[in-house]
Amino acid sequence: MPRLHWEDFTPGQVTECGSRLITRSEIIAFAAEYDPQPMHLDEAAARANIFGGLIASGWHSCCILMRMLSDDFIGDASFMGAPGVEEVNWLAPIRPGERIKARATVLETRASRSRPDVGFVKFRFELVNAADQPVMTLIVNPMFGRRAGEFSARESS
Protein backbone atom coordinates (compact mmCIF):
# COMPACT_ATOMS: atom_id res chain seq x y z
CA MET A 1 0.00 0.00 0.00
CA PRO A 2 1.29 3.47 -0.80
CA ARG A 3 2.40 5.28 2.32
CA LEU A 4 1.83 8.94 1.45
CA HIS A 5 -1.53 10.35 0.44
CA TRP A 6 -2.76 13.81 -0.48
CA GLU A 7 -3.56 14.51 3.18
CA ASP A 8 0.09 13.99 4.14
CA PHE A 9 1.30 17.07 2.26
CA THR A 10 1.18 20.55 3.77
CA PRO A 11 2.38 23.83 2.25
CA GLY A 12 5.92 24.70 3.26
CA GLN A 13 6.92 21.07 3.84
CA VAL A 14 10.41 20.27 2.48
CA THR A 15 11.54 16.71 1.67
CA GLU A 16 14.96 15.55 0.52
CA CYS A 17 14.51 12.86 -2.12
CA GLY A 18 17.81 11.13 -2.75
CA SER A 19 21.12 11.98 -4.37
CA ARG A 20 23.01 10.86 -7.47
CA LEU A 21 26.55 11.05 -8.82
CA ILE A 22 26.27 12.21 -12.43
CA THR A 23 28.82 10.48 -14.66
CA ARG A 24 30.44 11.59 -17.89
CA SER A 25 29.26 8.44 -19.66
CA GLU A 26 25.59 8.98 -18.78
CA ILE A 27 25.76 12.65 -19.87
CA ILE A 28 27.21 11.61 -23.23
CA ALA A 29 24.86 8.63 -23.67
CA PHE A 30 21.78 10.78 -23.08
CA ALA A 31 23.05 13.52 -25.39
CA ALA A 32 23.92 11.08 -28.18
CA GLU A 33 20.33 9.89 -28.16
CA TYR A 34 18.26 13.00 -27.42
CA ASP A 35 20.33 16.20 -27.39
CA PRO A 36 23.42 15.82 -29.60
CA GLN A 37 24.93 19.28 -29.15
CA PRO A 38 28.73 19.56 -28.76
CA MET A 39 28.53 20.95 -25.18
CA HIS A 40 26.75 17.73 -24.07
CA LEU A 41 28.77 15.28 -26.18
CA ASP A 42 32.39 16.16 -26.61
CA GLU A 43 34.81 17.52 -23.99
CA ALA A 44 37.10 19.24 -26.52
CA ALA A 45 34.25 20.94 -28.37
CA ALA A 46 32.58 21.84 -25.07
CA ARG A 47 35.65 23.80 -23.90
CA ALA A 48 34.84 26.44 -26.51
CA ASN A 49 31.32 27.11 -25.17
CA ILE A 50 30.38 29.63 -22.50
CA PHE A 51 30.33 26.90 -19.83
CA GLY A 52 33.94 25.93 -20.58
CA GLY A 53 33.40 22.18 -20.50
CA LEU A 54 31.04 19.25 -20.84
CA ILE A 55 27.60 19.80 -19.23
CA ALA A 56 24.45 17.68 -19.01
CA SER A 57 21.51 18.42 -21.31
CA GLY A 58 18.74 20.30 -19.50
CA TRP A 59 16.35 17.58 -20.63
CA HIS A 60 18.66 15.02 -19.11
CA SER A 61 18.40 16.96 -15.83
CA CYS A 62 14.59 16.65 -16.03
CA CYS A 63 14.92 12.91 -16.66
CA ILE A 64 17.40 12.49 -13.78
CA LEU A 65 14.95 14.26 -11.45
CA MET A 66 12.08 12.07 -12.70
CA ARG A 67 14.13 8.95 -11.95
CA MET A 68 15.18 10.19 -8.51
CA LEU A 69 11.57 10.97 -7.61
CA SER A 70 10.50 7.61 -8.93
CA ASP A 71 13.08 5.78 -6.80
CA ASP A 72 12.92 7.83 -3.62
CA PHE A 73 9.60 9.68 -3.48
CA ILE A 74 6.78 8.46 -5.71
CA GLY A 75 7.34 4.84 -4.73
CA ASP A 76 6.11 5.72 -1.24
CA ALA A 77 3.13 7.75 -2.37
CA SER A 78 -0.25 7.33 -4.03
CA PHE A 79 1.14 9.34 -6.95
CA MET A 80 -1.17 9.55 -9.97
CA GLY A 81 0.97 11.58 -12.34
CA ALA A 82 0.67 15.10 -13.67
CA PRO A 83 -0.91 16.35 -16.89
CA GLY A 84 2.05 18.65 -17.42
CA VAL A 85 4.73 20.84 -15.86
CA GLU A 86 4.19 24.53 -15.09
CA GLU A 87 7.79 25.65 -15.49
CA VAL A 88 11.38 24.46 -15.56
CA ASN A 89 14.34 26.78 -15.01
CA TRP A 90 17.86 25.68 -15.86
CA LEU A 91 19.89 27.84 -13.49
CA ALA A 92 23.39 26.37 -13.61
CA PRO A 93 25.08 23.54 -15.50
CA ILE A 94 25.53 19.99 -14.19
CA ARG A 95 29.06 18.75 -14.88
CA PRO A 96 30.47 15.21 -14.91
CA GLY A 97 31.37 13.91 -11.45
CA GLU A 98 28.96 16.23 -9.61
CA ARG A 99 26.75 14.89 -6.85
CA ILE A 100 23.19 16.15 -7.20
CA LYS A 101 20.42 16.07 -4.59
CA ALA A 102 16.69 16.44 -5.21
CA ARG A 103 14.49 18.47 -2.89
CA ALA A 104 10.71 18.85 -2.88
CA THR A 105 8.90 21.86 -1.40
CA VAL A 106 5.10 21.79 -1.16
CA LEU A 107 3.71 25.10 -2.45
CA GLU A 108 -0.02 24.41 -2.10
CA THR A 109 -2.57 21.61 -1.86
CA ARG A 110 -6.05 21.54 -3.34
CA ALA A 111 -8.78 18.90 -3.30
CA SER A 112 -10.19 17.93 -6.70
CA ARG A 113 -13.70 19.29 -7.24
CA SER A 114 -14.67 16.61 -9.71
CA ARG A 115 -13.00 13.61 -8.04
CA PRO A 116 -13.40 13.27 -4.28
CA ASP A 117 -10.77 10.49 -4.16
CA VAL A 118 -8.04 12.78 -5.61
CA GLY A 119 -6.17 15.92 -4.61
CA PHE A 120 -3.52 18.13 -6.20
CA VAL A 121 -0.18 18.98 -4.59
CA LYS A 122 1.83 21.75 -6.18
CA PHE A 123 5.58 21.26 -5.69
CA ARG A 124 8.73 23.12 -6.41
CA PHE A 125 11.33 20.44 -7.07
CA GLU A 126 14.96 21.47 -7.08
CA LEU A 127 18.11 19.73 -8.17
CA VAL A 128 20.87 21.04 -5.93
CA ASN A 129 24.63 20.60 -6.36
CA ALA A 130 27.26 19.85 -3.69
CA ALA A 131 27.64 23.61 -3.00
CA ASP A 132 23.89 23.64 -2.18
CA GLN A 133 23.27 25.76 -5.28
CA PRO A 134 20.04 24.97 -7.16
CA VAL A 135 20.89 23.94 -10.72
CA MET A 136 17.30 23.36 -11.82
CA THR A 137 13.82 24.12 -10.48
CA LEU A 138 10.65 22.45 -11.70
CA ILE A 139 7.11 23.43 -10.69
CA VAL A 140 4.46 20.78 -11.13
CA ASN A 141 0.97 20.10 -9.79
CA PRO A 142 0.49 16.30 -9.70
CA MET A 143 -2.47 14.33 -8.39
CA PHE A 144 -2.36 12.05 -5.37
CA GLY A 145 -4.90 9.62 -4.02
CA ARG A 146 -6.78 10.62 -0.87
CA ARG A 147 -7.18 8.32 2.11
CA ALA A 148 -10.19 6.17 1.26
CA GLY A 149 -11.00 5.66 4.93
CA GLU A 150 -11.18 9.36 5.69
CA PHE A 151 -13.19 10.01 2.59
CA SER A 152 -15.79 7.34 3.28
CA ALA A 153 -15.95 8.34 6.95
CA ARG A 154 -16.68 11.92 5.97
CA GLU A 155 -19.16 10.88 3.30
CA SER A 156 -21.13 8.82 5.77
CA SER A 157 -21.21 11.54 8.41
Added chain:
Amino acid sequence: MKYFEDIGVGEISDIGRHTFTAEDIKGFAARFDPQPFHLDEAAAARSHFGRLCASGWHTACVWMRLLIDFRRREDEERRARGEAVAQLGPSPGFRDLKWLKPVYVGDTISYATEVVETRTLSSRPGWGVISIRNTGVNQRGEPVMSFISSVLVESRERGPHGS
Protein backbone atom coordinates in the same frame (compact mmCIF):
# COMPACT_ATOMS: atom_id res chain seq x y z
CA MET B 1 20.34 28.95 -37.05
CA LYS B 2 19.06 32.26 -38.39
CA TYR B 3 20.30 35.42 -36.73
CA PHE B 4 18.05 36.87 -34.03
CA GLU B 5 17.02 39.82 -36.26
CA ASP B 6 15.85 37.47 -39.00
CA ILE B 7 13.47 35.51 -36.77
CA GLY B 8 9.86 36.70 -36.78
CA VAL B 9 6.92 35.98 -34.47
CA GLY B 10 4.53 33.55 -36.15
CA GLU B 11 7.20 31.57 -38.04
CA ILE B 12 6.24 27.90 -38.07
CA SER B 13 8.58 24.96 -38.77
CA ASP B 14 7.66 21.30 -39.18
CA ILE B 15 10.68 19.72 -37.59
CA GLY B 16 10.00 16.02 -38.16
CA ARG B 17 8.16 13.00 -36.83
CA HIS B 18 8.78 9.88 -34.82
CA THR B 19 6.99 6.56 -34.43
CA PHE B 20 7.09 5.22 -30.87
CA THR B 21 7.76 1.47 -30.70
CA ALA B 22 7.24 -0.72 -27.62
CA GLU B 23 11.00 -1.25 -27.37
CA ASP B 24 11.61 2.50 -27.54
CA ILE B 25 8.96 3.27 -24.88
CA LYS B 26 10.16 0.59 -22.46
CA GLY B 27 13.84 1.45 -22.96
CA PHE B 28 13.29 5.10 -22.06
CA ALA B 29 11.00 4.26 -19.14
CA ALA B 30 13.42 1.70 -17.67
CA ARG B 31 16.09 4.40 -17.44
CA PHE B 32 14.11 7.48 -16.45
CA ASP B 33 10.43 6.90 -15.65
CA PRO B 34 9.95 3.31 -14.49
CA GLN B 35 6.19 3.31 -13.97
CA PRO B 36 4.29 0.11 -14.78
CA PHE B 37 2.18 1.66 -17.58
CA HIS B 38 5.38 2.68 -19.45
CA LEU B 39 7.16 -0.65 -18.90
CA ASP B 40 4.78 -3.54 -19.23
CA GLU B 41 1.81 -4.24 -21.54
CA ALA B 42 -0.17 -6.23 -18.99
CA ALA B 43 0.26 -3.61 -16.25
CA ALA B 44 -0.63 -0.86 -18.74
CA ALA B 45 -3.83 -2.73 -19.66
CA ARG B 46 -4.87 -2.63 -16.00
CA SER B 47 -4.02 1.08 -15.64
CA HIS B 48 -6.19 4.09 -16.51
CA PHE B 49 -4.24 4.39 -19.80
CA GLY B 50 -5.47 0.96 -20.97
CA ARG B 51 -2.40 0.30 -23.15
CA LEU B 52 1.38 0.73 -23.07
CA CYS B 53 2.16 4.43 -23.50
CA ALA B 54 5.28 6.59 -23.57
CA SER B 55 6.59 8.64 -20.66
CA GLY B 56 5.71 12.30 -21.22
CA TRP B 57 9.42 13.06 -20.80
CA HIS B 58 10.14 10.67 -23.66
CA THR B 59 7.70 12.55 -25.93
CA ALA B 60 9.50 15.80 -25.02
CA CYS B 61 13.04 14.40 -25.44
CA VAL B 62 12.19 13.20 -28.95
CA TRP B 63 11.15 16.79 -29.73
CA MET B 64 14.62 17.97 -28.64
CA ARG B 65 16.34 15.44 -30.88
CA LEU B 66 14.21 16.28 -33.91
CA LEU B 67 14.73 20.02 -33.41
CA ILE B 68 18.51 19.59 -33.29
CA ASP B 69 18.50 17.45 -36.43
CA PHE B 70 16.22 19.99 -38.16
CA ARG B 71 18.45 22.95 -37.24
CA ARG B 72 21.53 21.04 -38.37
CA ARG B 73 19.99 20.37 -41.79
CA GLU B 74 19.01 24.04 -42.10
CA ASP B 75 22.52 25.18 -41.13
CA GLU B 76 24.08 22.84 -43.71
CA GLU B 77 21.83 24.35 -46.36
CA ARG B 78 22.82 27.89 -45.26
CA ARG B 79 26.51 27.03 -45.45
CA ALA B 80 25.98 25.45 -48.89
CA ARG B 81 24.45 28.76 -50.02
CA GLY B 82 27.45 30.63 -48.59
CA GLU B 83 25.40 32.23 -45.78
CA ALA B 84 26.64 32.81 -42.26
CA VAL B 85 25.13 30.68 -39.50
CA ALA B 86 24.14 32.18 -36.15
CA GLN B 87 25.12 30.50 -32.89
CA LEU B 88 22.63 29.29 -30.34
CA GLY B 89 23.20 30.15 -26.71
CA PRO B 90 21.89 28.38 -23.62
CA SER B 91 18.22 27.88 -22.86
CA PRO B 92 16.90 29.28 -19.57
CA GLY B 93 14.10 26.70 -19.48
CA PHE B 94 10.51 26.13 -20.54
CA ARG B 95 6.95 26.59 -19.27
CA ASP B 96 3.37 25.41 -19.73
CA LEU B 97 4.31 21.86 -20.70
CA LYS B 98 1.07 19.95 -21.25
CA TRP B 99 0.74 16.26 -21.96
CA LEU B 100 -2.64 16.37 -23.65
CA LYS B 101 -3.15 12.74 -24.68
CA PRO B 102 -1.19 9.53 -24.12
CA VAL B 103 1.31 8.48 -26.81
CA TYR B 104 0.61 4.78 -27.41
CA VAL B 105 2.75 2.10 -29.07
CA GLY B 106 2.74 2.63 -32.84
CA ASP B 107 1.67 6.30 -32.66
CA THR B 108 3.51 8.62 -35.03
CA ILE B 109 3.97 12.09 -33.59
CA SER B 110 4.60 15.08 -35.87
CA TYR B 111 6.43 17.91 -34.14
CA ALA B 112 6.30 21.62 -35.00
CA THR B 113 7.61 24.89 -33.56
CA GLU B 114 6.12 28.38 -33.74
CA VAL B 115 7.94 31.54 -32.71
CA VAL B 116 5.74 33.34 -30.15
CA GLU B 117 8.08 36.07 -28.84
CA THR B 118 11.42 37.71 -29.62
CA ARG B 119 13.18 40.17 -27.34
CA THR B 120 16.62 41.68 -26.99
CA LEU B 121 18.64 41.31 -23.81
CA SER B 122 20.16 44.41 -22.24
CA SER B 123 22.23 42.12 -20.00
CA ARG B 124 23.80 40.29 -22.95
CA PRO B 125 24.56 42.56 -25.89
CA GLY B 126 24.84 40.62 -29.12
CA TRP B 127 22.19 38.11 -28.14
CA GLY B 128 18.40 37.94 -28.19
CA VAL B 129 15.90 35.53 -26.65
CA ILE B 130 13.26 33.74 -28.68
CA SER B 131 10.32 31.86 -27.22
CA ILE B 132 8.82 29.06 -29.27
CA ARG B 133 5.65 27.05 -28.82
CA ASN B 134 6.43 23.39 -29.44
CA THR B 135 3.72 20.91 -30.32
CA GLY B 136 3.35 17.22 -31.05
CA VAL B 137 0.32 15.87 -32.94
CA ASN B 138 -0.50 12.19 -33.46
CA GLN B 139 -1.51 10.47 -36.71
CA ARG B 140 -5.18 11.15 -35.93
CA GLY B 141 -4.48 14.90 -35.77
CA GLU B 142 -4.86 15.03 -31.97
CA PRO B 143 -2.40 17.26 -30.07
CA VAL B 144 -0.47 15.15 -27.54
CA MET B 145 2.03 17.69 -26.20
CA SER B 146 2.57 21.44 -26.06
CA PHE B 147 5.05 23.70 -24.28
CA ILE B 148 6.85 27.03 -24.63
CA SER B 149 10.63 27.08 -24.49
CA SER B 150 13.19 29.85 -24.71
CA VAL B 151 16.70 30.00 -26.10
CA LEU B 152 19.36 32.65 -26.70
CA VAL B 153 20.18 33.35 -30.34
CA GLU B 154 23.16 35.30 -31.64
CA SER B 155 22.36 38.68 -33.12
CA ARG B 156 23.84 40.03 -36.35
CA GLU B 157 25.51 42.92 -34.55
CA ARG B 158 27.71 40.38 -32.78
CA GLY B 159 29.07 39.41 -36.18
CA PRO B 160 29.64 35.93 -37.61
CA HIS B 161 32.59 35.22 -35.30
CA GLY B 162 31.70 37.82 -32.66
CA SER B 163 34.02 38.78 -29.88
